[in-house]
Amino acid sequence: MVLSESSLSLLGNISFSNFSLKNSYFLYSEASNALISSLTIDFIGQNIDLYGFFLCFDDSSLKIGEFIMSSQPKTLESLIKLEGSEFFLRDFSIFQEIYGNFIVFHRSKGIFLNSVNILTGIYIEESFLVISQSIIKNFLKSSAAFVSSRLYLLEVTMNNCDLSLILRDMIMIYIENTEFINNFDSFTIEIDNCNEILINNSIFSNNNSTHSGFLLEIHNSRQFFIRDSSFSNNSGFSSVIPY
Amino acid sequence: MSNLSSLITWCDFLQNSIIGNGSINIKVQQIFLMNNVFSLNSAIAGTSLYYFEFFNSSRSIFIYNNSFLNNIAQIEGGAIKYLMKRPNIDKSNVFYGNLASYGNNIASYPVRMTMVNESGIDLIVINTANITMEFIFLDLDNQFCSNYQGYFVFYMKLNLFFILIESCS
Numbered sequence: 001m002v003l004s005e006s007s008l009s010l011l012g013n014i015s016f017s018n019f020s021l022k023n024s025y026f027l028y029s030e031a032s033n034a035l036i037s038s039l040t041i042d043f044i045g046q047n048i049d050l051y052g053f054f055l056c057f058d059d060s061s062l063k064i065g066e067f068i069m070s071s072q073p074k075t076l077e078s079l080i081k082l083e084g085s086e087f088f089l090r091d092f093s094i095f096q097e098i099y100g101n102f103i104v105f106h107r108s109k110g111i112f113l114n115s116v117n118i119l120t121g122i123y124i125e126e127s128f129l130v131i132s133q134s135i136i137k138n139f140l141k142s143s144a145a146f147v148s149s150r151l152y153l154l155e156v157t158m159n160n161c162d163l164s165l166i167l168r169d170m171i172m173i174y175i176e177n178t179e180f181i182n183n184f185d186s187f188t189i190e191i192d193n194c195n196e197i198l199i200n201n202s203i204f205s206n207n208n209s210t211h212s213g214f215l216l217e218i219h220n221s222r223q224f225f226i227r228d229s230s231f232s233n234n235s236g237f238s239s240v241i242p243y
Numbered sequence: 244m245s246n247l248s249s250l251i252t253w254c255d256f257l258q259n260s261i262i263g264n265g266s267i268n269i270k271v272q273q274i275f276l277m278n279n280v281f282s283l284n285s286a287i288a289g290t291s292l293y294y295f296e297f298f299n300s301s302r303s304i305f306i307y308n309n310s311f312l313n314n315i316a317q318i319e320g321g322a323i324k325y326l327m328k329r330p331n332i333d334k335s336n337v338f339y340g341n342l343a344s345y346g347n348n349i350a351s352y353p354v355r356m357t358m359v360n361e362s363g364i365d366l367i368v369i370n371t372a373n374i375t376m377e378f379i380f381l382d383l384d385n386q387f388c389s390n391y392q393g394y395f396v397f398y399m400k401l402n403l404f405f406i407l408i409e410s411c412s
Binding site: 223224225226227228229230231232233234235236 | 252253259261262
């Protein structure tokens, strides 16, 4: 399905199952607006053979009201690829790891994830990302990289993760009312060369980052503020490493 | 790196078990630590703060009105460990119940080596902070033994260099 300079509104439920996609996109959108109120994907079946991107948006706006993905193939390079686009997603759940990046964002104007239940394999460059009122948990050996972007974590709970959050060359990092609890092993938040960092009213508790090193590592950053936050019962190397 | 200040304030650092050094390990241009509580943390050195900055560095740290309570370091600096440049530690900070083999509250590094006689009077004083040494050798007749001075200065400088390298590593 290709959209070019068009507007797509899918107000009903869409379900996919037992289909094949090779080196292409299921939905490609260029300079278009897409509104999908409810999208259900179930890849369980005999003909799962997916390579490429499921959704690819170029200079477009994509709004998905409810996105349910009960299973997905590990061969998929990325589920969603956005280039210079605006993306709204809420009520999203994903329960398995995928082979490549779950979402690739590049030069995206606004990415708003609300009530998402997982964040894994995300690569974001030159974008503006807001994650709010979400729960991120049970991530194993994953990493999320953010480059030249603005990241807002608002009322997010991240627990039971073995996740490396790599925040590099960021313009702004804003973490507020967010909890990092019971994460382990490689869990670390590494902030490198960021312009401004604000961590406010957040909790870092019961994290065990003995393998990767540091719970919160800040270096080469221009200015940071950590306020009204709690670091308790963590084990590993230093909790906060700004240098 | 600009001259902008960073700030850690009104935060709690409680019961963290640190394999390395310091709940906070800092190397930024200018940072203020204000109104924080560091309590019941454990580490090898500097359970609350580990700070290493060269003497001539323009970076600085200001520590005001924090509470350092019942922290335990295995080796040194029950609360704070610093090397080289001394942090600005205001008297408004509270230190209580911190423990370490050396420096229950604050540990740094040797800045003076003193050889004393049996009465505890300084015989040789060596200032290691800027690697200058002030000492004289006198013989039994209280004469100045100028011919031994050069050899001793070289020997002590060499040993102090290795002492400083060891303490910084």
